[in-house]
Amino acid sequence: MLAVALRHLLLLCLCVPATPPLLAESAAPPAEPLSERQRDQIDAAASYALATTLFASSDLPAALHAFERAWRWDPGEDQLLDRIVPLAVSLGRADEAIRYALIRAGDGSVSPEMLRRLALFASESEQWDEAKRLYELWLQSTPESSNAFERAMVRIELGRLYRRQGNAAEASACLAKIQKKLLAAPNSKASRQIITGLGGSLSQVYEMFGKCHLEAGELHLAAEAFSQARDELETDAAANYWLALLELERSQPLDAYAHLQQYFAAPGDPLGAAPYELLRKVLVKINDREHWPAELSRLREQHPDSLYGLQAEAETLAAAGKADDAAPLLRRLIDDALSEAAPIDEDSFAACGVWLLRHYAATGEANRVIPLVSQLGKVHPSLDPYANVIKAAISDNAFAAQVNARLRLVADQPQTNPAELLPAAYLALTAGEIDLATSIAERSLADDKNVEGDDLLSFAVGLLLADQGEAGAGLIRRALEQGAVDEESPAAWYYLSAGLRGVDDTEAVNAARRAAELAPASPEFAANVARVLQAAGQTQAAADEFAAVLRRFESDPDPSTRATLRETRLSYSYLLLQDDRVDDAVEQLQQVLDEFPSDPGASNDLSYLWSDRGLHLQRALRLAETAVAAEPDNPAYLDSRGWGLFKLGRFDEARDNLAAAVNATDEADPEILNHLAYSHLALGDRGAALRDWRRALSLIDDAQQGLLRAEIEQRLQDLARQAGVGEAPEKNPH
Incomplete structure (x- = not known):
């Protein structure tokens, strides 16, 4: 069709009358109007001709746009995709290549080598859906009898992707084929290649297989995999945990108990809190729940430094209605975790903090909240994991009044521990006490040794996100003036410009320009100047800035830059339309769709x-x-x-x-x-x-x-x- 359209285009260009129409002897009969489809094909042919010319002159980015435009005018011309995908890859724009490669899903026109290359890029950039589809296409495009090692590695990666997306059945089915081959011929060349390709640890490979099978309910396959994992490394405690979980699923709690004993016999806590909870469930299953406290006490003696054991003991006390006894244990756990006396993962640490906050709200111990928040803030400075429980706690007006009274003491008393200031400010912000939060944060500026500039800037961003732009901007400005935040920090000026929007438009523009000057290689900071100008009503200046950003960064292949340019074109098109430059606005939208053919906004x-x-x-x-x-x-x-x-x-x-x-x-x-x-x-x-x-x-x-x-x-x-x-x-x- 493209060749036909090209010929049609050439004929239209050549059909210029040799005699001026007014001098012609007789008028030609009127031509039949072209259909929209025919006009699209002519536009596609024109774009294709332009693309080949640009390609020949080595203007590859412009050629890529023109090839994409030709395809968009005539999507039936699949041969255009054969030019687009490799050209996008050669320009370092793999994201773009992925989008167009997936358009051709399953027709066999994209080479297996290119599919796998793009799939790997998609995985590395965490585009999980795209990676999964590309690997599936690779498997479809290569015969079963082809390179066994490559097919095995792709299936393993697919299994991981299926599991990541919650599709346990597909993950299990995918990995079962590899497991079968490994077990049938563990010393074959393909098996040795797989083991080497996965880092040399067959135990870890089988463990991953077993988890997928267990989640899919394929208990026989899971048993096979976990047994192999344990046999490969006799001291592998994790394999014993998974075998215990498997036996419990098989309704064999005694066997599960035996595996857990082997797990706890090994040093350390490789799997955190989960084995303790599993042991409790196993004892319940064998009708021996009364034995759990004694069993836990034995484990605590066996692992005296284990914070997970300490957590399990506290949870057991709480479940027995002994919350007052549990609370000191969890306070000790948090102290030890912060002193690095023993390790604990962030989720478990947060769970302990949530429990204590809820307990203090229930018992009315507002005096303990701020010291606890100060500790929690060392791991989670913004207190995000605790936001819901804090909001629930202050829904009690009496408790909220007590907390606010103590926060005001923090803000007013000069002897307040400096380490408490910013966490207390976050607590006030989470509680919706904006003025109090700002006041406490400003206290931290009294001595810039007491606060990290990045932490203060993060708090100011929290104010911006709470629609407190003026307060956030004021805090950033004072931090810059007092040197708590580096004057050469482009992020500080960027966020300052955001806070000043609608408050002081002139200063907002100045701050945005300062951020762009300090980070000249950042398309985001450059585009922000245009956005701030637009918000200030300076539409012509904003349009000029948007145009400058597009000229300056158009050749940058970085995915984040391409995303910024997409947003820039959309904003620029709006301003062009406001200026009645409709054709120019359409061209900007066309360029967005050339690169992002399914973009809903454009x-x-x-x-x-x-x-x-x-x-x-x-x-x-x-x-x-x-x-x-x-x-x-x-x-x-x-x-x-x-x-x-x-x-x-x-x-x-x-x-x-x-x-x-x-x-x-x-x-x-x-x-x-x-x-x-x-x-x-x-x-x-x-x-x-x-x-x-x-x-x-x-x-x-x-x-x-x-x-x-x-x-x-x-x-x-x-x-x-x-x-x-x-x-x-x-x-x-x-």
């Missing part, structure tokens, strides 16, 4: 622009469908699809989509109501049209939507006049 915006102007109506509808598929309940996307259907004369479907768009918001959007009214009118329902236009008028903000008000008022006048003289209402407004 698809929606371009769809609406085209539909509203009666251009490329079939393509516009397909773009709207792409956006709605990504976000089915997005009212703006439903509106674009409805308006596209209206422009195509599919009025029933348009009405249904536009009604869904109206119902998708808590408060109806007057623009969507305007479109819905047109669809009612086109279907002959004058009453419904009048109702929705009048409702739209009641919702219009004159400062922002004066033109929309004028349009609707004119329509209502037209309807009144037409009704008076018996004229039929106009169906299509444009």
Whole structure:
């Protein structure tokens, strides 16, 4: 089709009359109008011709865009993807290559080598869905009889991806094939290659296999794998834990108990708290729950430094209704963890902190909260793991009053321990006491030796996230002035600009520019200057800055840069449209879609622009469908699809989509109501049209939507006049 379109394009270019039309003897019969499909093919051919020219002149980034544009105009030309994928890879834009490679999913046109290369990149960049699909395509594209080692490694990686995504059955099935081969021929060349490829530890390989099988309920396979793991390394305590879990699943609690005894006979706590909890469950299963305290006491003697054993003892006391006895043990656990006397994982540490906070709220011990929070803040400075329990605690007004009184003492008393200040400020912020939180944080600035600049900046960001921009900006500014935060820190100026937006626009712009100057290689900081200018109403300056960012960073292949440029183009297109530069706005949206062909925001915006102007109506509808598929309940996307259907004369479907768009918001959007009214009118329902236009008028903000008000008022006048003289209402407004 591309070759045909190219010939069509050339013929159109060559068909220039040799004689001026006015001097021709007779007029040629009018040509049959081209269909939208034919016009798209011609545009695709033109883009392809441009791409080949750019490629020949070594302008590879521009050539890539042109190849992508050609494919987007004519998606039936799959051969274009053969040019796009390797070219994107050669430019270091693997994310882009992945997007286009997956478009060709399963047709065999992307080489196995390229699929595996892209799958590896996707895994490394944590694009789990894309990595899984690419590995699946690789397996489909290579015969079962091909390189056994490569197929085995891909299956193992697929098993890991399936398990990560919670698909235990697929993970088990994938790994079972490798397990079978390893057990059948453990000394074969392929088996030795697999072991080497996985770091040389067959025990760890079998352990991973066993976990997947156990989660999938494949107990026989799990037993096989865990037994091999233990045989490979007799002292592997973890394998005994997993075997115990397996035996419990098999309803063999005595065997599970025996495996756990072997686990605890080994030194250390390799699996943390889980084995203690499993032992308790095993004893319950064998009707010996009364023996659990004695068993735990024996384990505590066997592992006196184990914080997990200490945690289990505290939990046992709490479960027995002895919370007052449990609390000192958990306080000791937190002390020991912070002094590094013994290790404990962050989740277990947080669980202990949550329990203590809940206990102090229940017992009204507000005096213990701030010292505890000071300790917890050393591991979790922002107190995020404790936010819910803190909010629940202060829902009790009496307890909240006690905590606030103690926080005010922290803010006011000069002898307050400096180490308590910032954690206390976070506590006040979590409790919603913004002024108090800010006051305490400012206390920490009294002596800059008492606070790390990064910690203070993080707290200020917390204020920004709590919609306290002015307070956050004030704290950052004072920290910069007093030297607590380095004046050469671009992040400080970046966040300062965010806090000053809408408070002091001039200073916000200055701060944004300062951040960009300090980090000249950062596209995010450069784009932030444009965003701050836009928020300040300086639209022309913002547009100039957006354009400068695009010119400056266009050749940067880094994925984060490409994402920033995507957002930049979307913002720039909006400003261009505001300036009535419609063609330029469309081009920016086209460039987003060249690189991100399924981007819902750009698809929606371009769809609406085209539909509203009666251009490329079939393509516009397909773009709207792409956006709605990504976000089915997005009212703006439903509106674009409805308006596209209206422009195509599919009025029933348009009405249904536009009604869904109206119902998708808590408060109806007057623009969507305007479109819905047109669809009612086109279907002959004058009453419904009048109702929705009048409702739209009641919702219009004159400062922002004066033109929309004028349009609707004119329509209502037209309807009144037409009704008076018996004229039929106009169906299509444009």
